[in-house]
Each structure stands twice: as C-alpha cells, then as structure tokens.
Amino acid sequence: MNAPPAVLTAAGHPVRWRLLTELARTDLAVRELIELLGQPQSLISYHLGKLRRSELVTARRSTADGRDTYYSLDLTRCAGLLSGAGGALHPALRLRPPATIHRAGARVLFLCTGNSARSPMAEALLRARTAGRVEAHSAGSRPKPIHPHAVTVLAARGIDLTGARPRHLDEFAGQRFDHVITLCDRVKEICPEFPGHRRPTHWSLPEPADLATFEQVADRLDDRIGHLSQLIASAKEAS
Numbered sequence: 001m002n003a004p005p006a007v008l009t010a011a012g013h014p015v016r017w018r019l020l021t022e023l024a025r026t027d028l029a030v031r032e033l034i035e036l037l038g039q040p041q042s043l044i045s046y047h048l049g050k051l052r053r054s055e056l057v058t059a060r061r062s063t064a065d066g067r068d069t070y071y072s073l074d075l076t077r078c079a080g081l082l083s084g085a086g087g088a089l090h091p092a093l094r095l096r097p098p099a100t101i102h103r104a105g106a107r108v109l110f111l112c113t114g115n116s117a118r119s120p121m122a123e124a125l126l127r128a129r130t131a132g133r134v135e136a137h138s139a140g141s142r143p144k145p146i147h148p149h150a151v152t153v154l155a156a157r158g159i160d161l162t163g164a165r166p167r168h169l170d171e172f173a174g175q176r177f178d179h180v181i182t183l184c185d186r187v188k189e190i191c192p193e194f195p196g197h198r199r200p201t202h203w204s205l206p207e208p209a210d211l212a213t214f215e216q217v218a219d220r221l222d223d224r225i226g227h228l229s230q231l232i233a234s235a236k237e238a239s
Contacts, residue, residue, distance in 0.1 A: 004085075005081070005084060005085040005088055006054060006081075007054070007056070007078075007081035007082060007084075007085050008085055010050060010051060010054035010056055011056070013047065013050075015037065015039065015043065015044075015047045016047045016050060016051055018037055019033060019037070019044070019047060019048065019051060019057075019071075020051070020056065020057075020073060020078075022036055022037075023057060023071055023072065023073035024073050024075070025201060026199075026200075026201045026202045026203075027070045027071065027072045027202045027203055027204040028070065028071055028202070029062065029068040029069065029070050029071075030044060030045065030048070030068070030069055030071070031068065033048075033071070048071060055074065055077060056073065056074060056077065056078055056081075057071050057072060057073050057074065058071070058072050058074060059071050059072075060072070060204055060206065062185045062204070063184065063185045063186060063206070063207065064184075064185035064186045064188070064189050065185070065189075068185075070185065070202075070204035072203075072204060075223075075224070075227045076223055076227075079095065082095060083095035105135075106133075106134045106135065106178045106179075106232045106235075107134075107135045107136075107137070107175075107176065107177045107178050107179075108123075108126060108134060108135070108136050108137070108177060108178060108179045108180075108181065108228070108232075109137045109138070109139065109172055109175075109177045109179070109180045109181070109194070110122040110123050110126075110136070110137070110138040110139075110181050110183055111138070111139055111140065111141070111169055111180070111181070111182045111183065111187050111191060111200070112138075112140055112182070112183040112184040112187055113140055113141050113142055113184050113186050113187050113207075114140050114142060114143060114144045114166070115138055115139050115140025115143045115144070115166040115167060115168075116140070116143070116144045116145060116146050116147045116150065116166060117146075117147045117149070117150045117207070117208055117214065117217070118183040118184060118205055118207070118208070118217060118221070119138035119139065119140060119183055120138050120146055120150060120161060120164045120166070121150050121153070121154060121161070121217070121218055121221055122136075122138060122181070122183060122221050122225065123136045123137060123138035123164075124136075124154055124159050124161055124164070125154070125157075125159070125218070125221055125222055125225050126225050126228065126229065128157075128158075128159050129222075129225055129226065129229050130229055130232075134229070134232055137167075137172065137177075138167070139166075139167040139168060139169040139171060139172055140166060140167070140168065140169065140187070141168075141169055141186075141187050141190055143166035143167060143168050144166060145166065146161060146164050146165070146166060147208075147214075149208065149210070149211050149214040150214060152211065152214075153211070153214045153215055153218045154218065157218070157222075169187075169191075169192065172194075173192065174194075174195065175194065175195070176194065176195045176196055177194055177196075178232065178235070179201060179228065179232070180194050180200040180201065181200060181201045181202070181203060181228075182200050182201070182202045182203070183203050183205050183221075184204075184205065184207060185202075185204055188200070188202050188204075203221075203224055205217055205220060205221070
C-alpha cells in the first residue's frame with residue numbers, strides 16, 4: 001500500500017495548516033504566531049519543527065531583536081510538493097501555473113532601512129517582471145546611496161539600476177498601496193501605517209554584504225516577486 005505524499009502528512013494537522021496559512025501571507029516571528037493562533041509556545045515550536053524538517057518553512061534570527069526568530073514559507077517548494085501530490089492521485093490533478101496577465105493600477109511599496117539594496121532591487125525586479133504595469137516604489141527609514149553591488153547584480157539580469165535614487169518613507173506618507181512589503185526586520189518594527197494596511201507583509205531577508213550575498217538576496221527576491229506578481233494578476237482578474 002502506497003503511503004500518502006509527505007506534504008499531506010506535514011500539512012494535514014490543523015495547527016500546522018494554520019501556521020502555513022499565516023506564513024503564506026507574511027514572514028512571522030514565533031511570538032506573533034503564538035498570538036495569532038492562541039496556542040502555547042511549546043505547541044507552536046513543536047509544529048514549526050515538523051514543518052522545518054519537511055523543508056516547507058525556514059527560520060532566520062531577527063536582525064532587529066536577536067531573541068526573535070522569523071519563519072518563512074517556501075512557496076516554490078510548497079507549490080511543487082502540492083503539484084506532485086495531486087499528480088500522484090491522478091495526472092490531471094497536477095497543478096499548472098496560472099497565466100499571468102497584469103493590468104495597470106496596482107501599487108506596491110517595498111521598504112528597508114537604507115533603501116540602498118533590498119528595496120530598490122525589489123522595486124526594479126517587480127517593475128521588470130510586470131513590464132511596468134504594476135506601479136512599484138521603494139523607500140527607507142534611513143536612506144543612503146544605492147549600493148554598487150545592487151547595480152551590478154541587476155545589470156546581470158538585464159535591469160538598469162543606475163538611475164535609482166534613495167527615498168525616505170515619509171515621501172509616501174498617506175498614500176494608498178495594494179501591497180506594502182517590509183524587507184528587513186528593523187524597518188518592520190517602525191513601519192508607519194498606510195491607508196488600508198493595518199499590518200504590512202514582511203519578507204525577512206538578510207542585509208547583503210558582498211557580491212555573493214547580493215546574488216542570493218536577488219534570487220530570493222525574484223522568487224517571491226514571482227509569486228507576488230501572480231497574486232496581483234489574480235486579484236485584478238477577480239475584480
């Protein structure tokens with residue numbers, strides 16, 4: 001008798017499914033997951049451990065508060081495992097990525113501390129992926145000049161970042177965005193409220209230092225922005 005796919009076992013418990021549901025929207029610290037689920041820390045940690053061992057989620061120590069650990073859902077791996085599970089049941093149930101058709105109108109704001117690396121790269125990657133149909137912006141709480149490694153890494157992807165300039169997040173105060181996304185743990189702690197957003201989406205990414213880590217961060221951003229662009233397209237289609 002064939003055993004069910006491992007992803008079904010990993011995600012099948014109600015607490016683990018709720019954890020995955022919350023992490024599908026945003027990276028969260030353990031304390032935030034405890035508050036959202038209303039469960040004791042020991043239970044949350046136990047089920048997070050199960051999800052880590054299944055490689056559905058990853059963990060990273062917070063750069064804002066070293067006592068916190070942020071958990072992230074690997075959406076690409078999750079999609080592959082779910083597609084495989086469907087295909088194991090019947091070939092017609094294997095998931096296929098939806099067609100991504102973007103219409104003008106969506107606005108996205110990426111935030112980090114310096115607006116010199118992660119957030120301008122994210123802004124440029126989203127604009128390139130959506131052919132400019134999504135209005136992408138970025139800003140920082142303490143802006144500083146664009147890092148030359150950010151320019152180099154995106155140039156290798158055919159994206160010109162030389163004209164980018166750092167902006168302070170105050171420039172966007174009071175504006176409406178479909179998505180506000182914080183990219184570093186420090187700016188998440190001080191992120192102001194934007195109309196229609198009680199809590200921004202958080203992608204807990206390390207601050208890149210050398211060219212290799214800039215490449216890694218760009219890869220992670222591109223992966224997440226791929227899922228974000230599909231989310232934006234599907235929301236526009238539904239409306």
